[in-house]
Amino acid sequence: MKPSNKFRIFFIIILVVLFGFRIWQTTGCKQFSSFYFNPLSIKVSVESNVNTDFGMDRNISRFFHNKATVGIFEFSKNFASAFQPKLLMVILGPVGLILATAAFLKVFEKRRYLPKFHFAVILTTSLIAISTLNSKISFFLLAIFWYSFSLWGIDFFLKTKLAKIVFVLLAFLSLCYFIFDWQMKLICDEIFFN
Amino acid sequence: MPRSLNFYLLVVIIFIAAVLRFYKLASVPPSLYWDEASLGYNAYSILKSARDEHGKFLPFTNFAAFGDYKPPGYIYATVPSIAVFGLNEFAIRFPSAFFGVLTVLLTYPLTKKLLENGSGWQSLHTPGVRKVKPWHTPGVNQAGLLAFEIRNLKFEIGNPEAIALLSAFFLAISPWHLQFSRGAFEANLGLFFSVLGIFLFVKFAQDHPLWIFPSTLSFLAGMYTFTGQRLFVPFILLILVVQFRKQIIKNIQVMAVAAVIAGFLLWPLFAFVTQTIEGQLRFNEVTIFKDLEPINQSAGYRKRDNFSWWANIIHNRRLFYSYEYLTHYFDAFNPGFLFTKGDVNPRLSIQETGELYYIDLVLILAGIYFLFATKQKYRFLIIGWLLISPLGPATARETPHALRMIHILPTFQILSAVGLYYIYQIVKYKKFLIIFAFLFLIFNFLFYLHMYYVHWPRNYSDQWQYGYKQAVQEVMPLYDQVDQIIVTKALGRPYIYFLLYMQFDPSKYWQSAQVTKDQFFFIDVSGFDKFIFSEHPDQNPVVGRTLYIVQSGKLPQGAKKLRTIYNPSQSIAVFDIGEKTL
Numbered sequence: 001m002k003p004s005n006k007f008r009i010f011f012i013i014i015l016v017v018l019f020g021f022r023i024w025q026t027t028g029c030k031q032f033s034s035f036y037f038n039p040l041s042i043k044v045s046v047e048s049n050v051n052t053d054f055g056m057d058r059n060i061s062r063f064f065h066n067k068a069t070v071g072i073f074e075f076s077k078n079f080a081s082a083f084q085p086k087l088l089m090v091i092l093g094p095v096g097l098i099l100a101t102a103a104f105l106k107v108f109e110k111r112r113y114l115p116k117f118h119f120a121v122i123l124t125t126s127l128i129a130i131s132t133l134n135s136k137i138s139f140f141l142l143a144i145f146w147y148s149f150s151l152w153g154i155d156f157f158l159k160t161k162l163a164k165i166v167f168v169l170l171a172f173l174s175l176c177y178f179i180f181d182w183q184m185k186l187i188c189d190e191i192f193f194n
Numbered sequence: 195m196p197r198s199l200n201f202y203l204l205v206v207i208i209f210i211a212a213v214l215r216f217y218k219l220a221s222v223p224p225s226l227y228w229d230e231a232s233l234g235y236n237a238y239s240i241l242k243s244a245r246d247e248h249g250k251f252l253p254f255t256n257f258a259a260f261g262d263y264k265p266p267g268y269i270y271a272t273v274p275s276i277a278v279f280g281l282n283e284f285a286i287r288f289p290s291a292f293f294g295v296l297t298v299l300l301t302y303p304l305t306k307k308l309l310e311n312g313s314g315w316q317s318l319h320t321p322g323v324r325k326v327k328p329w330h331t332p333g334v335n336q337a338g339l340l341a342f343e344i345r346n347l348k349f350e351i352g353n354p355e356a357i358a359l360l361s362a363f364f365l366a367i368s369p370w371h372l373q374f375s376r377g378a379f380e381a382n383l384g385l386f387f388s389v390l391g392i393f394l395f396v397k398f399a400q401d402h403p404l405w406i407f408p409s410t411l412s413f414l415a416g417m418y419t420f421t422g423q424r425l426f427v428p429f430i431l432l433i434l435v436v437q438f439r440k441q442i443i444k445n446i447q448v449m450a451v452a453a454v455i456a457g458f459l460l461w462p463l464f465a466f467v468t469q470t471i472e473g474q475l476r477f478n479e480v481t482i483f484k485d486l487e488p489i490n491q492s493a494g495y496r497k498r499d500n501f502s503w504w505a506n507i508i509h510n511r512r513l514f515y516s517y518e519y520l521t522h523y524f525d526a527f528n529p530g531f532l533f534t535k536g537d538v539n540p541r542l543s544i545q546e547t548g549e550l551y552y553i554d555l556v557l558i559l560a561g562i563y564f565l566f567a568t569k570q571k572y573r574f575l576i577i578g579w580l581l582i583s584p585l586g587p588a589t590a591r592e593t594p595h596a597l598r599m600i601h602i603l604p605t606f607q608i609l610s611a612v613g614l615y616y617i618y619q620i621v622k623y624k625k626f627l628i629i630f631a632f633l634f635l636i637f638n639f640l641f642y643l644h645m646y647y648v649h650w651p652r653n654y655s656d657q658w659q660y661g662y663k664q665a666v667q668e669v670m671p672l673y674d675q676v677d678q679i680i681v682t683k684a685l686g687r688p689y690i691y692f693l694l695y696m697q698f699d700p701s702k703y704w705q706s707a708q709v710t711k712d713q714f715f716f717i718d719v720s721g722f723d724k725f726i727f728s729e730h731p732d733q734n735p736v737v738g739r740t741l742y743i744v745q746s747g748k749l750p751q752g753a754k755k756l757r758t759i760y761n762p763s764q765s766i767a768v769f770d771i772g773e774k775t776l
Contacts, residue, residue, distance in 0.1 A: 052649050054763075064644045069637075076552065077534040085524030094520055108563040176508045177517055180495055 004158050011154050014171050018093065019147045022178050026143075031190035032135035035126075037078040045070045075130075082126040082142065090186045091143050092150060093174030095167070100146060102153030115152050121145055139187060200355050204302055207359065211298040211366035215291040215375045220283035223377055224651040224762055225660045227541060228687045230378040231694050232259045234286035237272035239700040247693070248717075249704045255418075255466040256473070260687060261716035263472050267387075267419025268380040281697050286378045293386040294375025298366045300386070301604045304393040305361040305611065307400065308572045310354035353615065360611035365604045369642050370549040373542065374600055381600045384420030387412045388601050392430065392579075396572075399438040403445040406452045414459050421476070424467070425586025426601045433578035475715050480590045482522065488514035525593040526584030526602075529555070537596035540654040546645040549596055551638045553631060554610050557617070561609030564616040580605040652763040661768030662691035664759045665743050668771050670696060676773070677738030678724050680731045684745050685768075688727050689719040698723075742772045750774065 026032075046065050053061035081087075089097050106115040125145045129138035157167035183191055226234065232247075236257050239247050246257050246269075256263040271289040279285035365371055374382040394409035413431070416423040435442060442449055467473040478484045492511035499505030525531070532550050536543030543549065550558075565573045583602035587595050614631065621627045662685070669679060673696075681688045693703060707722040720727055728734050731742055732750035742753055746767035749755055753772040760767055 049649065052652055052763075056648065064641055069641070073534070073546070077530065080529040080534045083529045085528050086521055089521050089524065094517070097520075097524065108559075108566070110567070173513060173516070176513055180491070180509065180514075 007158055007164060008154055011157065011167060012151060014168075015096075015099075015147075015151065015154075018171060018174055018178070019096065019143075021175070022091070022093070023140075023143065025178065025182055025184065026139070026187060028182075028191050029136075029184070029188040030192060031188065032139045033187055033189050034133070034135040035078060035082050035129045035138055036133055036135070037075055037130040039071075041074050042067055042071045045074055078130045079126060082129050084186075087186045088146065090181065090184055091146055093177050095170035095174040096147065096150045098170065099150035099153035099156070102156035103149050103151070104153075106152050106155075115149075118145075118149050118152065122149055200359065203359050204299075204362065207302075207363045207366050208295060208299055210363075211295045214366065214372055215294050218647070219287050219291055219376060222647055222651055223541075223658050224655045225658045225663055226283055226286065226378070226691075226694070227658045228260070228690060229262075229264075230283075230286055231659075231662075231690045232687075233264070233269055233272060233378050233380075234276070234281060235690055235694045236264075236269045237276050237286070238281045238694070238697070240269065241273050241276055243700045245700065247690075247700065247703070248709070249700075255463050258472075258717060260690075261472075261711065261714070262476055265380060265417075265419050265421060267415060268378065268383050271383060271419075272378070281694065287376065290378050290382045291375050293383050294371060297371070297375075297382075297386045297389055297604075298362050300389050300393055301365050301607065302358045302362040304389060304396070305358035305604075305608050306354045307393065307396045308576060308608070309357055309570065309612075357608070357611045357615050360614055361604060361608045364554075364607035364610050367639055368550070368603070368607060369536070369544070369547055369646075370596060370600070371603055372646075373544070374597065377541075379597065379600075380420040381422060381597050384416045384423040385600050385603060387416030387419060388423055388426060388430065389604070391416060391427075392434065395434050395438070398445075399441040403448045406445070406448055407455070410452045410456045411459075414456060417460070418463060422586060422598045422601065424463075425589070426583065429582040429585055430579060430601075433575060433582060437572065437575045437578070472715055479714075480592075482518050482589060482591055483515060485518075485591065488518060519588055522590070522593040523584050523588040526587065526599055528594055531594040531596075537594065539592075539596075540650075540657045542596045544642070544645050544650040545654070546649065547638070547642050550606055550610075551635060551642075553634050553638065554606060557610035557613035558606055560613030560617050561611070562613075564612050565609065568616070576605060576608060580609075652761075655761045655763075656766075656768075659685060659691070660761055661685070661759050662688065663695055665769050665771065666692055666695035668757055668759070669741060669743065672741060673724070675739065676724065676741045678726060679741040679743065680726045680728055680734050681743045682731050682745055682748070682769075683727050683729050688743075689722065689725065692725055693722075736774050736776045739773065739775045742774065743769050744772070746770050 046067060049065040049070070050058075050061050053065070085097070088100065092100055103115065104119070106112055107119045109115070122142075122145050125141045129142050132138055157163045236246050236259060239245060240252070245251050246253050246259075248258050250258070253266055255266070257266055257269055268289060271293075272286060275285045275288040275292075279288065371382075374385075391409050391412035394405050394412055398405035398409055413423075413427045417427055467477075489511050492509050492514050495509035496505045499509070531537065531548065533548035533552055533555050536545060536547060536549050562577070565576060570576070580602060583599055583605070584594075587593060587598035590598060618624060618627060665681075669692075673679075681692070692698065703722055708720045710718050710720065712718065726734055731744050732748070742749055744750075746758060746769065749770050749772040753774040755770055755772045757771045758767050759769040759771070
């Protein structure tokens with residue numbers, strides 16, 4: 001086995017343990033934060049915006065503030081919230097976030113279809129997360145796909161000896177972070193262990 | 195023909211940029227917020243007396259103003275416009291709008307310079323590149339030039355030119371840049387200087403070594419204009435030095451002279467920032483590194499673990515700060531901030547759209563890809579610029595912050611332009627792409643304009659201290675007939691609005707101003723001439739005929755209401771104006 005493959009496997013084991021620890025922490029979560037996009041917000045937003053356009057031709061106002069346009073804007077706001085760096089930091093930790101960034105660069109590489117597909121799955125999962133009321137399922141779907149996606153970034157830390165040391169340090173830092181951030185405020189609205 | 199077309203297109207873009215920046219400049223944003231008022235009155239004071247509002251002769255490193263010790267650049271830039279247009283909103287905002295247009299103009303040659311020497315391009319200057327075969331549909335001809343027809347006239351634009359034009363156009367209509375070009379924001383003038391500095395640095399590396407001197411001066415001007423530039427310039431210089439290390443080594447003597455000049459000119463500012471309490475106070479006020487919470491958390495965790503050696507490592511306060519910093523850094527690339535909601539501060543964004551357009555998301559990602567796929571010579575510089583921009587702002591408590599991070603512009607626009615240009619090259623249905631992209635962008639843009647001109651001034655006028663100007667206009671005709679005017683401080687820093695809108699003579703103001711400095715070095719003006727500024731106007735003694743300008747419903751007992759001032763949508767009363775005679 002090549003030395004780089006040994007390191008790859010070693011790093012994957014570290015990450016599985018690290019991410020597994022984070023997932024275990026969330027078992028104390030009684031109420032997960034929701035990404036749910038409530039379609040009612042469209043109606044409310046249309047009404048409120050049209051009211052602000054007093055003194056303006058109603059057709060012009062309706063051109064900008066109708067269910068279709070407001071729907072797109074409101075929906076995309078919720079969709080973007082599933083990609084907040086702060087949220088990803090809580091889920092992935094520093095090492096995972098950097099790995100995910102490195103993995104993201106792989107999406108753009110020529111003739112690499114699996115990372116592209118994997119990222120498309122993340123987009124779909126985020127879509128599911130904002131469409132479902134079950135926030136627990138939303139979270140686990142998002143977390144698992146982000147964790148697996150971040151593994152594409154391992155190559156970034158295999159290039160030099162220094163990079164490998166940095167990886168180990170970052171993994172340690174992430175463990176520390178996971179330990180002290182046990183409340184996971186962006187993930188859990190309510191947390192307690194029996 | 196190709197050359198003149200570029201020129202005309204650039205003129206059209208600049209015209210669009212100017213219209214978008216100057217149209218209703220005095221009335222949208224709805225009024226001057228206190229920093230704008232302060233910049234304006236200090237510039238007026240310099241014009242009239244060569245001294246700032248506190249009587250200091252031609253300040254070089256800072257204007258004390260409210261105790262925020264403003265950089266001097268914008269104030270000096272406003273002096274000529276006040277001399278020409280008078281002391282009003284338009285004049286105060288003019289430098290920002292004017293230099294905003296110049297930044298759009300500058301984006302064109304900068305982008306061209308950054309891209310035309312790349313290995314992925316064919317330059318227009320390459321001999322024989324104009325000898326192209328005829329074409330019939332929009333597309334890229336054999337020489338790699340963007341080619342199209344309008345009414346039987348055939349046009350061709352070289353890659354760097356097309357991308358440079360697109361970059362300038364994207365910046366011209368950018369919500370991020372428009373927001374700061376239409377208010378008196380020092381940051382916008384600072385942005386102009388840093389973009390100019392980078393452009394001149396590239397000219398130094400590509401054209402002539404002597405360009406390093408104006409480049410140095412530009413960077414210095416940026417640092418003397420906006421505090422955020424002081425944390426940006428060192429990082430961008432590092433990127434430039436790495437990118438152009440060969441040229442720097444080759445011209446090391448010229449560089450040394452430029453460094454000495456820079457050191458000499460920077461010294462007063464450096465001394466102010468590092469060796470005075472005033473210079474450090476505002477930084478300490480906003481930085482996360484002065485926040486004691488991580489230390490408390492660290493101590494709490496270590497105590498729980500009985501201060502064991504391993505707890506000291508795991509719960510080290512430096513780790514807490516590192517985490518905080520990292521989170522703040524990545525905040526800069528929060529998609530919600532960039533594409534859907536913008537800055538949370540209603541003064542810095544209209545709250546309904548992102549700092550960039552939706553279409554930019556696709557174009558920027560494509561731009562990053564093509565920048566690397568075409569092995570652009572200066573890809574490191576462009577991406578480096580993008581990545582180092584949040585390094586300084588990430589030290590602050592509020593992130594992401596559109597104002598403190600403005601120096602990231604126009605990298606997003608350059609990437610969008612690269613993305614659009616190459617997507618256009620590779621897609622099969624070019625007309626469909628152009629129509630779709632155009633319609634999508636136009637709708638996004640029109641929506642932004644509608645929200646900016648109609649909704650934003652109505653919904654967030656309070657963020658711009660709306661009401662002060664109207665209050666001053668009510669008071670001015672009565673000024674000679676009253677003995678004192680008591681104004682509430684509830685809406686913040688009222689004195690500056692009375693100085694500004696009454697065009698109060700600075701020398702008279704110095705004679706009567708009651709100024710105090712608190713323990714945090716903030717400067718408070720509790721009165722001047724007939725004015726008394728008070729937290730509790732009803733507790734001030736009545737002298738003769740007294741006018742009151744107070745929050746709605748808070749006129750003292752026995753005072754007669756003269757007028758109520760409402761917000762622009764007439765829904766909320768801002769001030770009640772009343773009088774009482776002893």
